[in-house]
Amino acid sequence: MDKVAGAVADPVRREILLMLRDEPLSAGEIADRFVISRPAVSRHLRVLREAGLVLDAADGRRRVYTLVTAPLNELAGWLARLARPSGWQHHLDALETEVYRTRRERQTTAAPHPSQRETA
Incomplete structure (x- = not known):
């Protein structure tokens, strides 16, 4: 390499x-x-x-x-390891996903179902 x-x-x-x-x-x-x-x-x-x-x-x-591109594969794999998120970044990304999911669930449960809306 x-x-x-x-x-x-x-x-x-x-x-x-x-x-x-x-x-x-x-x-x-x-x-x-x-x-x-x-x-x-x-x-x-x-x-x-x-x-x-x-x-x-x-x-x-x-x-x-x-x-000949084959020798580049090992170098590309090593470089890809550098680009992966660190342990903390991975945990923070997971937390962000959970926050967005929870917000989305709260918005859907807070909005009345169409059959429950009052008609004028």
Whole structure:
């Protein structure tokens, strides 16, 4: 998980992952979309490959990169744990729900039933 987190920490690498989400691209096609040098893009691709986030395959003289999302699952699960409400938040949410339910019940019992209303 640490390698994956480190790989996605860089904005250039995140942008590369987004590019590869739609279709496999060659190293040259990826590099053409950035103002940084081709060797710098190659280093970013190496980090992504070592983290298991991309696969590369030879296509003639080109290297074509494909996105691999499976390594993101562990990181996504860990991040989701951070987003869950804390113990106190969970209890406070339950209390809020109970307060609203009780108010709703009081309003329905306080209002006369339509058959009990006086007609003019």
